[in-house]
Structure formats: C-alpha cells, structure tokens
Amino acid sequence: xxxxxxxxxxxxxxxxxxxxxxxxxxxxxxxxxxxxxxxxxxxxxxxxxxxxxxxxxxxxxxxxxxxxxxxxxxxxxxxxxxxxxxxxxxxxxxxxxxxxxxxxxxxxxxxxxxxxxxxxxxxxxxxxxxxxxxxxxxxxxxxxxxxxxxxxxxxxxxxxxxxxxxxxxxxxxxxxxxxxxxxxxxxxxxxxxxxxxxxxxxxxxxxxxxxxxxxxxxxxxxxxxxxxxxxxxxxxxxxxxxxxxxxxxxxxxxxxxxxxxxxxxxxxxxxxxxxxxxxxxxxxxxxxxxxxxxxxxxxxxxxxxxxxxxxxxxxxxxxxxxxxxxxxxxxxxxxxxxxxxxxxxxxxxxxxxxx
Amino acid sequence: xxxxxxxxxxxxxxxxxxxxxxxxxxxxxxxxxxxxxxxxxxxxxxxxxxxxxxxxxxxxxxxxxxxxxxxxxxxxxxxxxxxxxxxxxxxxxxxxxxxxxxxxxxxxxxxxxxxxxxxxxxxxxxxxxxxxxxxxxxxxxxxxxxxxxxxxxxxxxxxxxxxxxxxxxxxxxxxxxxxxxxxxxxxxxxxxxxxxxxxxxxxxxxxxxxxxxxxxxxxxxxxxxxxxxxxxxxxxxxxxxxxxxxxxxxxxxxxxxxxxxxxxxxxxxxxxxxxxxxxxxxxxxxxxxxxxxxxxxxxxxxxxxxx
Amino acid sequence: xxxxxxxxxxxxxxxxxxxxxxxxxxxxxxxxxxxxxxxxxxxxxxxxxxxxxxxxxxxxxxxxxxxxxxxxxxxxxxxxxxxxxxxxxxxxxxxxxxxxxxxxxxxxxxxxxxxxxxxxxxxxxxxxxxxxxxxxxxxxxxxxxxxxxxxxxxxxxxxxxxxxxxxxxxxxxxxxxxxxxxxxxxxxxxxxxxxxxxxxxxxxxxxxxxxxxxxxxxxxxxxxxxxxxxxxxxxxxxxxxxxxxxxxxxxxxxxxxxxxxxxxxxxxxxxxxxxxxxxxxxxxxxxxxxxxxxxxxx
Numbered sequence: 001x002x003x004x005x006x007x008x009x010x011x012x013x014x015x016x017x018x019x020x021x022x023x024x025x026x027x028x029x030x031x032x033x034x035x036x037x038x039x040x041x042x043x044x045x046x047x048x049x050x051x052x053x054x055x056x057x058x059x060x061x062x063x064x065x066x067x068x069x070x071x072x073x074x075x076x077x078x079x080x081x082x083x084x085x086x087x088x089x090x091x092x093x094x095x096x097x098x099x100x101x102x103x104x105x106x107x108x109x110x111x112x113x114x115x116x117x118x119x120x121x122x123x124x125x126x127x128x129x130x131x132x133x134x135x136x137x138x139x140x141x142x143x144x145x146x147x148x149x150x151x152x153x154x155x156x157x158x159x160x161x162x163x164x165x166x167x168x169x170x171x172x173x174x175x176x177x178x179x180x181x182x183x184x185x186x187x188x189x190x191x192x193x194x195x196x197x198x199x200x201x202x203x204x205x206x207x208x209x210x211x212x213x214x215x216x217x218x219x220x221x222x223x224x225x226x227x228x229x230x231x232x233x234x235x236x237x238x239x240x241x242x243x244x245x246x247x248x249x250x251x252x253x254x255x256x257x258x259x260x261x262x263x264x265x266x267x268x269x270x271x272x273x274x275x276x277x278x279x280x281x282x283x284x285x286x287x288x289x290x291x292x293x294x295x296x297x298x299x300x301x302x303x304x305x306x307x308x309x310x311x312x313x314x315x316x317x318x319x320x321x322x323x324x325x326x327x328x329x330x331x332x333x334x335x336x337x338x339x340x341x342x343x344x345x346x347x348x349x350x351x352x353x354x355x
Numbered sequence: 356x357x358x359x360x361x362x363x364x365x366x367x368x369x370x371x372x373x374x375x376x377x378x379x380x381x382x383x384x385x386x387x388x389x390x391x392x393x394x395x396x397x398x399x400x401x402x403x404x405x406x407x408x409x410x411x412x413x414x415x416x417x418x419x420x421x422x423x424x425x426x427x428x429x430x431x432x433x434x435x436x437x438x439x440x441x442x443x444x445x446x447x448x449x450x451x452x453x454x455x456x457x458x459x460x461x462x463x464x465x466x467x468x469x470x471x472x473x474x475x476x477x478x479x480x481x482x483x484x485x486x487x488x489x490x491x492x493x494x495x496x497x498x499x500x501x502x503x504x505x506x507x508x509x510x511x512x513x514x515x516x517x518x519x520x521x522x523x524x525x526x527x528x529x530x531x532x533x534x535x536x537x538x539x540x541x542x543x544x545x546x547x548x549x550x551x552x553x554x555x556x557x558x559x560x561x562x563x564x565x566x567x568x569x570x571x572x573x574x575x576x577x578x579x580x581x582x583x584x585x586x587x588x589x590x591x592x593x594x595x596x597x598x599x600x601x602x603x604x605x606x607x608x609x610x611x612x613x614x615x616x617x618x619x620x621x622x623x624x625x626x627x628x629x630x631x632x633x634x635x636x637x638x639x640x641x642x643x644x645x646x647x648x649x650x651x652x653x654x655x656x657x658x659x660x661x662x
Numbered sequence: 663x664x665x666x667x668x669x670x671x672x673x674x675x676x677x678x679x680x681x682x683x684x685x686x687x688x689x690x691x692x693x694x695x696x697x698x699x700x701x702x703x704x705x706x707x708x709x710x711x712x713x714x715x716x717x718x719x720x721x722x723x724x725x726x727x728x729x730x731x732x733x734x735x736x737x738x739x740x741x742x743x744x745x746x747x748x749x750x751x752x753x754x755x756x757x758x759x760x761x762x763x764x765x766x767x768x769x770x771x772x773x774x775x776x777x778x779x780x781x782x783x784x785x786x787x788x789x790x791x792x793x794x795x796x797x798x799x800x801x802x803x804x805x806x807x808x809x810x811x812x813x814x815x816x817x818x819x820x821x822x823x824x825x826x827x828x829x830x831x832x833x834x835x836x837x838x839x840x841x842x843x844x845x846x847x848x849x850x851x852x853x854x855x856x857x858x859x860x861x862x863x864x865x866x867x868x869x870x871x872x873x874x875x876x877x878x879x880x881x882x883x884x885x886x887x888x889x890x891x892x893x894x895x896x897x898x899x900x901x902x903x904x905x906x907x908x909x910x911x912x913x914x915x916x917x918x919x920x921x922x923x924x925x926x927x928x929x930x931x932x933x934x935x936x937x938x939x940x941x942x943x944x945x946x947x948x949x950x951x952x953x954x955x956x957x958x959x960x
Contacts, residue, residue: 050559051559051670052558052670053670054670054671069671070671071558071563071670071671071672072555072558072559072670073558073559073560073561073562073563078559079559081552081556082552083552085552085553085555087553087556087571089574098557098560099560099561102560102561103561146560150560150561393764396759396762396764397764399759400764400770403756403770403774404770404774407773407774407776407777408776410785410833411777411788413792413799414784414787414788414791425797426797429802429806430802472683472687473684475680475683475684476684476685478680479677479680480681482677483673483674483676483677485674488681491685495688498692499890499891500890500942501696502893502896502915502935502938503896503915504896504915504918504919505695505699505918506692506695506699508699508702508918508931509698509699509702510691510695512698513695528691531687532687532692535684535687536688563672564672564673564676565676589779593780593781593783595896595897596896596897596919600923610783611782614781614783614784614787615786615901618787618790626791626797629787629791630787630788630791633784636781637779637780637781640779640780641776641780644775644779645772
C-alpha cells in the first residue's frame, strides 16, 4: 500500500488536450473517485497512472518511486477494467494465478496465494470454470481476486459497475467498498455516475474537459460546490441556478419548499413559484416550474417530501422559500463560487427581493 | 357479403354468405401455397446440388472405371467393374508421389510463413496508429488489383538472377507474397474484434507487450488464424502460374503443374490416371475444409468480457 | 477502436518491428516488380535479357496497333461479362435458396462450396473429360435428351470455346458470391420482413424492397471483386484451351503470357499488362460510383 502523487500531468492527443496540468495527492489507503462526464479526461488520467499511456508532461509518483517512465508491469499496480478482462481461454484459477505465473512463482506458492485471494472473495468453488460460464457479479469478484494476489501499491478501477444491470450494481457496489476497506488498498476509481461516486469515495475529484473542478469529500462537493459545473453535475435533480444582474444564485431543489413549511423567525428568501408539472415519486414530489416576480424568470425544480402535506396547486403561483444560509453564489462570467453575495445586496433584503 | 339489398333483389330472399366459409377457403389456399413453395424449394435444391456436384461425382465415379469403360460411348453411369487400377498406375507409372510431396512442401511452407509474418504484421496494424501504419493497411489491399501475369514477369527475372530458378523456395516465397495482403487484412479485422483490455490487463499483470501477445491474444485469435491459414494453403496448393514460370524440372514439379502437363498429352496418359490424380489432389483441400469448418464456429463467444 | 493506439513505452519499437517483415516482402515482391514492369514496358527486351535499350512508347504503339491485341481485348470483355454475370446470377439465386430452411440444407451448402475449393487444374481436368466430343458425358446426355443430334465440339470449335470457358469459370467461382451474399442475407433482421408482411407486402415486394437494398452493397462489392479477378484470370483459360482454338479464347492475360514466355517480347508483354491494368481501373471507378450510390440509399 502506498500513496500516489500526480504532478502536473498533461496529455495532448493530436492537438486535442485531454488532460490539462492536473496535480493530485492521494493518501495511503484512500479511496478516491474521478468523476466527470464522457470525454473529461478521467479515463485518460487513470490510464496514465497505469502506464498504458505516456503523459506529454508531468510525473506519476507511487510511494516514493517516480514511475512515469516505467512500463505497467513494473509499477506495482492492479487494474479492474470495465469488462473485467478475464482471459476467456483460461480457467478462473489460472486467471487469478496469471500474474504470479508470469513472475515465475513456484507452484505451491502460487496455489497458496490464489486460494487466499479466492477465499477472501468467496469464489473458491469457481476455480474450474471458465469466465463465460459465470455471472456478472462473480466475474467482478474474480477480477478483484486477480488484482489482490499481487499485493499492489495502488488499485485502479475503470467504471467496473457500468456493465452490470441496475439491481446488481447496488450489491456489487457494497461488495466493492467492503473489499476495499478490508484490504486497505489505495484506490482510484473512475465513473461518470455521481451516485456511485458519492456513495463510494472518501474524496471525489470532479473533472471536466481535462481539468479538475473540485476535490473534496462528498459533503463538501454537495454543499459547497466550487463552481456552477460541479453544482449542476452533482445532485439529481441538479442545483437550481438563477442569474441576476450581479451574480448567479444557486439553491438545491430539496431546500426550496413552500413558505408555509418554515417556522417564523428564520432568515428566508421568498420567491413566487408557478409549478407547471409534477412528478409523484412516492417518497417525494418534484415540481417543475418557474419563478415569477423580482428575480429573472428561471426554470426551477422543487423537491417536496411526501411527508409535507401542503397542497401545491399546479398552474398557480405559490409562495416558496429557501433559507438564506442555504444559498450559494457564483460569479456570472466564470461560474466560480463566491464566498458571499455580491452587492448590491439591495436585491437580497431579508424577506423578499427587490429590484 | 351483401349488406343492403339492391333494388333489383327486393322481394327475393337474400343469402348472406357466412364469414366462416370464406375463411376456410383462404386457409386451404394458404396451405396449398405453402406446400407448393416447399416443393419448389426442394426441387431447386436438388437441381442445384445435382448440377453443381455432378462434375465431381462424375470425376469420382470415373476414377474407379477400368480404361475400357472410360473410352466407351455411350458411357456407363456406374462402373460395370470397379477397380483401383488407375490409382495403382498413378503411383507406379508416374512421379505423382513426388508432385504430391512438392505441393505439400510449398503449401505448408507458404502457409506458415504467411501466418507468421502476416499475423505479426496484422497485430501491428490493429493495435498501433503510429506514422504510416494506417496508410499501409489501406494500401496492402491494392496488391490484389494487379494481375498475376504482370508481377510474374519481373519476379521471373529476379528468380533467375538470384539463382533460385527451378527451386521450391522460389514458389514458397512467391505464394507467401501473394497471400500476405489477405492475411494482413483478415487478421487485422480479427484482432480488432479482440478487446485491447485483455492485453492491457496482461501487461498490468506483468507481461511485456510481446508476452501479452503470445499468451493472451494469440490463443484468442486462433480461429482467425486457422481460417486464414486455410485460405493460404488452398491458394498455394492450387496455384499454377508461378509454378509454371518458376520451376521446370520433373523433380520440382508441383501437382498443379504435373496434372496440367498430362492434360495436354491425353494420348500418353490415360484419362483414368488423370481422374485418379484429380481425386487425390482434391482430397486434402476438402478434408481441410471439413475439419476447419467446425473450429471456425467457436470464436470470441468465450465471454471473458462483459458483466 | 480509436483508442486502440496504445502508446506505452517501447510500443513504437514493437509496432514497427512486427510490421517490418510484411513491409519488406510486399515492397520487394509487389511494389518493386510493379515499378519494374513499367520500366520494362519502355524497353525492348528479348530472350534471356534483363533489360534493354530504351525505346520510349514504341511498345505501347505497336500493341495498340496490333490486331491480336484488340481481339484479346474483345475476348476479355466477353469473358468477363459472361462469366461475372453468370456468377452473380447463380450466386444470388443459390444464396436465396440456401437461405431458406429445409432438410439437408447443411449438406447442400457444403456441396455448393466445393467448386471453389478444388484446384483449378482439377476442375479443368474434369470438365475437359466431360466436354470430350466423343466420350464426354455432356454430349451423351444432351443427345439422349434430344437437344442436339450431333456431338458438340465444346472446346474445339471457335464458336463454342468461349462459351465453354465461361461455363467452367462460372461453375468454379460462383460459391464466392454465395458466401458473401449468404452472410448478408442471414443478417437482415426478421423484423423488417415481419413488419412488411403486416403492411401487406407480397413475396416479390418483400424481395425488392427489403432484401435487394440490403444486399446491394455486398452484391456490388462481390461483382467488383469478381470482375477484377476474372479480368486477370490466367490459368483456367490457359489450361482449358491454351487460348485457342486460334486465339478464340485468348484474353489479355493469356496474351501477356504468350508474349513474355513464348515470343520473348518482354517489353511488349509489359506494355499489354499495363494497359490491362488501366482498363481495369476505369471499370473499377464505375463500380465505386455504383457502390457509393447503393450505400447512400441504405
């Protein structure tokens, strides 16, 4: 187990900048998730850590070794691919044993280690089977076992859950995290699914177009997004953004509730809200509509739990409100988060908005 | 069906045909059509098999006829007297065995060379996009636009200059060159279908790229190699022009050349022996094909990928 | 598979090294000879010589003014047109047939493939035996059925020889077309036919509206490949008739062979070969246009 450091990594493919000067420090035993939309560079970054791609500039440091120029086999890493890459022509036993056989380990040592890994993942009875004969969840465990036998310093995962169907995904996710905690491997996990990222990561690295937008714990990213990209990428439905003359104001749908819900005396910002459409999801209702009144009219989503019995009439204006402390402010041009509201605060006098 | 009485029929009782009757009629028509379709298909199939297969059947049958029957007119269908005289004569009176051996040497040599060189090259074309590689892939297929007769002229000059005239080696190399573009193109497609992640996984597990190729990719590419090997073998076995131009002595003759020479001299060599030789020459390729057909089915459905 | 261009350290070396043998062979045995032929066509080269005095376009001039060339050109066109049309028709019909399900289909498919597999020499041998004017079984059968009353000189009469050659060519090579078309036929999704049947399309309409358009690109591609290969085919004609009787079946490749290895006018032979290549390119461009159009329609 080791720490991982990414120093000023840049990758350019044929004039297209896939990764733009990224630096990151990962602590020993940490589970870090690289999150972002397709094409943001997360997979490229992962492959450079693995050694499958050479960076145009920058260094990768594992532990205290600079591995940038080393081939994958010399980096002491393990990787689980999206399709698990279990060798079709070998049995499960031989699949797991493969990394050890390549290193010319003696048969009895190989057997010991393979059984140890298989026991940890409860796949011992699959030894004689071939990959095509076992289920998706089992394949994931075999891939994990194969990674385990090498005692790698760093564990890389490239969207390993995206090929599983929804139900399986949840249980596999649990298994994965449990496995990682037990073994304590430094892990880098790539995904485009923000629910997965939030559920799995100690820290999340949100990426877009080759750059890091924010690094932080799930809570930090959710409650204090560093810019409008992160704000809208995380959270379903995404954060509501309203552009005023001086700044962009953001608030999450679940914080935007009927005025009547809030007890008096709180510092609220009220907004008239005309809902056009509602989705009833059982535990909550999503109201899609728009604000009317002082703020520029913007499409807004409100997330009202079903425990709240107030009736919100469609096509009519209802007064909604949000706690001032729950508001986020972003710069109009760049989208970066602002520490506080921009003057003129006249727009934000307590209770209602003017101007 | 009548739903309104026409003025002319008022006063007359009107029969309204029950719907059931017309459906039964349609049913009978449909099943008749289906049966006649079937009959037509079977007839066509039988005709096709007969017409296409007849020459081969005739060849096989005739090879077992004694010389007297071969020159009969009207000819017999089945031999009145089955004999393997022709086959015996073939081996005792001619150099057929030598020709067979030569063909085998050339075909095996060319196939192995083509697979080795083409297989490696195809791997490169599939996995790498460095300068010029994609361009090369596109150009190789152009080779097949050139006529054999064109290339054979300068190749003949080479062969003579290098002192390789009348050698089997010249034929092996010539045939390799001919089948190489096809091997490259076909194996490239085949490698393209094998996910790179297998090799990447192997390289992370501890292999160099060549080790990954040897241990993981090649076993998975086996069906493709077999298919393309079959093509190469077939081509070299049947090839005529290069053999005609590059070799001249009896010692180095291959089957295609040997048989061809005999055809022109059918007053010396009996049709019986010719037919027997034809049968023997055909057997390896047909056998190869039947054997290989089975293997071609198992492919990448091995499922090492995908959850 | 755009990301297949893995760029690990040391990959460049592996990439070029594995490709090197292929590149060398193709360069030496294909590229260089092609250039050599062009050079030869501009020289006067005789028996046993490697090169000769430079004569400019004299070879081309003499070729383009010789009657034998134009006769060979005509023969080539007849040969290609006849053989390829027959190939494609037979191939299409038989592919459609073999696409239907019936008992013994596997056997039928195997048999349909065999002509392609057997050596050309063998095919020639057998057909010559069958074509034999006296003891050939074809004449016998035709006379028995009453189609003819005198044995036909299949290979020995000027009128029949080309026909016979076309027949053998088609028999030998139609399986190639069947293979190509069968693959496509089997990949046309059943849903297309089902929804057409619901819409009330007849068998013929289903064929022309669904089968044919799906088939067209591969059909044209197969036709193009068959044209190229038939145009260049040497051995089947040479072995069947040697180009005779009296040049009746001498096509361009046979002519090249004669000029090079019998008359030893290598310069001339080279010139003819080049002209053959040029004519073919023109034919090909027509095909490319047709294929493009068929693919756009999809």
